[in-house]
Amino acid sequence: MVRIIQQSHGYAAFEHAFEKAYQFKRDVLFSMVIPIDPVDPLQFYEAGYQMFQGERSFWQDRDGELALIGVGNAQTFTSNPLNDRFTTIQQQWSQFLEHAVYFGVQKIGTGPIIMGGFSFDPRQEAELEWSNFSDGYFQLPSYMLTIDQYGAAFLTTNIICSEGDHAKTIWARIQANKELLFTRLQDHIKDANVVQTIEVNPERWKNTIGFVVKRLQKEEMEKVVLARKIKVEFDGKKRSDTVLERLRDDQPDSFIFSLEVLDSCFIGATPERLVKKENESILSTCLAGSIQRGNTTEEDNRLGQLLLHDEKNLHEHQLVVNMIKSSLTDLCEVVHVPSQPALMKIRDIQHLYTPVKGIASKGISILDYVRNLHPTPALGGTPTHLAMDVIREEEGMNRGFYAAPVGWLDAQGNGEFAVAIRSGLLHDHHAYLYAGCGVVADSDPESEYQETTIKFRPMLRAVGGTIK
Ligand SMILES: C=C(O[C@@H]1C=C(C(=O)O)C=C[C@H]1O)C(=O)O
Numbered sequence: 001m002v003r004i005i006q007q008s009h010g011y012a013a014f015e016h017a018f019e020k021a022y023q024f025k026r027d028v029l030f031s032m033v034i035p036i037d038p039v040d041p042l043q044f045y046e047a048g049y050q051m052f053q054g055e056r057s058f059w060q061d062r063d064g065e066l067a068l069i070g071v072g073n074a075q076t077f078t079s080n081p082l083n084d085r086f087t088t089i090q091q092q093w094s095q096f097l098e099h100a101v102y103f104g105v106q107k108i109g110t111g112p113i114i115m116g117g118f119s120f121d122p123r124q125e126a127e128l129e130w131s132n133f134s135d136g137y138f139q140l141p142s143y144m145l146t147i148d149q150y151g152a153a154f155l156t157t158n159i160i161c162s163e164g165d166h167a168k169t170i171w172a173r174i175q176a177n178k179e180l181l182f183t184r185l186q187d188h189i190k191d192a193n194v195v196q197t198i199e200v201n202p203e204r205w206k207n208t209i210g211f212v213v214k215r216l217q218k219e220e221m222e223k224v225v226l227a228r229k230i231k232v233e234f235d236g237k238k239r240s241d242t243v244l245e246r247l248r249d250d251q252p253d254s255f256i257f258s259l260e261v262l263d264s265c266f267i268g269a270t271p272e273r274l275v276k277k278e279n280e281s282i283l284s285t286c287l288a289g290s291i292q293r294g295n296t297t298e299e300d301n302r303l304g305q306l307l308l309h310d311e312k313n314l315h316e317h318q319l320v321v322n323m324i325k326s327s328l329t330d331l332c333e334v335v336h337v338p339s340q341p342a343l344m345k346i347r348d349i350q351h352l353y354t355p356v357k358g359i360a361s362k363g364i365s366i367l368d369y370v371r372n373l374h375p376t377p378a379l380g381g382t383p384t385h386l387a388m389d390v391i392r393e394e395e396g397m398n399r400g401f402y403a404a405p406v407g408w409l410d411a412q413g414n415g416e417f418a419v420a421i422r423s424g425l426l427h428d429h430h431a432y433l434y435a436g437c438g439v440v441a442d443s444d445p446e447s448e449y450q451e452t453t454i455k456f457r458p459m460l461r462a463v464g465g466t467i468k
Pocket residue numbers: 225227272287288289290351378379403421422434435436437438439455
């Protein structure tokens with residue numbers, strides 16, 4: 001059972017935040033962190049459904065080092081396509097934190113943290129299903145559960161103190177909500193059923209691959225990543241809770257995430273880290289080049305060896321390594337890249353994988369890395385600007401947040417972003433799932449189609465859809 005937090009804990013600091021709000025005539029953040037008894041992250045997420053539907057977020061890293069679950073929006077941060085969205089979010093966040101008052105435990109992964117992400121391409125034409133999302137969208141949770149690598153749990157409460165508000169009343173409301181939240185930990189979920197699964201224009205997509213391959217053969221560019229979409233229809237609104245549960249059980253080696261915005265939820269289980277920053281240490285990943293898993297250990301090893309020596313895949317992979325190395329070099333004192341890729345094996349597929357490490361230059365935030373890295377040639381192509389034009393012209397859809405950075409950042413510029421592949425959008429009575437693959441001069445449309453079919457599997461299983 002969760003220990004109920006004492007009502008008086010932190011109240012003096014909270015009053016101090018109010019004094020600052022009056023003194024500076026502006027909103028002041030009060031952020032309080034308290035250790036609590038362990039709670040299952042999904043139970044906490046579900047408990048937030050009744051009170052905070054449309055305002056929840058979930059993050060669990062692939063190393064089991066950190067889970068962050070946010071419920072309720074204390075504040076949202078958005079940016080539009082006209083400005084540099086990474087800088088805009090960073091500036092809004094830094095300004096917002098001025099005069100903030102902190103109380104309780106201080107450690108990475110607790111306290112004021114915003115969770116969210118960016119669209120793949122702000123210049124892509126808008127599509128109705130993504131209308132709730134702006135090109136940069138972050139939430140500061142009212143209540144955030146943190147589970148660290150040892151399984152210890154912490155609850156962060158973020159409250160905005162405004163001039164004119166009454167401290168005692170707000171404090172009482174926050175405490176009451178918190179208690180209500182913890183009494184809902186056993187809430188039961190009723191979920192929608194699948195009506196049908198539709199592959200959106202698969203033949204057109206294969207033709208597009210053939211057409212782009214011809215352009216690649218003329219050496220107009222080296223690589224383009226092209227994605228396609230599957231639409232799953234339900235008899236009601238699909239709950240993100242059940243999708244997360246399935247993803248967590250099936251994909252333990254992936255980043256599991258969700259981001260609710262009003263009645264939409266972007267959700268997925270991606271194996272691909274874009275970048276992690278913990279103080280000065282930087283970690284990024286090159287992930288490109290794919291082959292299916294085998295049915296036996298022998299077959300699986302044989303396929304893995306095939307991939308490790310396949311020229312087409314090694315070339316696709318090397319383009320990603322080159323770009324990530326050069327993007328990080330600009331912002332790091334030192335960068336280390338292994339000379340050869342290894343294999344990353346996940347449930348449905350194996351990839352070529354090169355982890356990249358660095359030491360951050362002084363004064364650089366995780367969002368600076370995100371700006372420099374996105375989109376890597378694992379999701380865009382080479383050269384980037386030409387590949388992005390081809391994606392805009394040929395893909396025939398808006399990727400929204402698919403294949404884009406999703407993650408979290410704290411007040412010190414630490415954080416982690418994954419590349420949101422193996423993902424989908426729950427909106428209205430539908431789920432829109434996305435998968436893509438790197439196309440080079442010797443790509444074959446049918447094999448690329450098969451590769452994307454494999455990449456759809458985790459999300460299809462999680463939402464319950466089926467294709468032939
Ligand atoms: C584009 C996707 O995956 C990316 C493309 C890969 C490839 O082309 O081999 C492998 C991993 C990812 O970087 C996706 O899963 O949708």
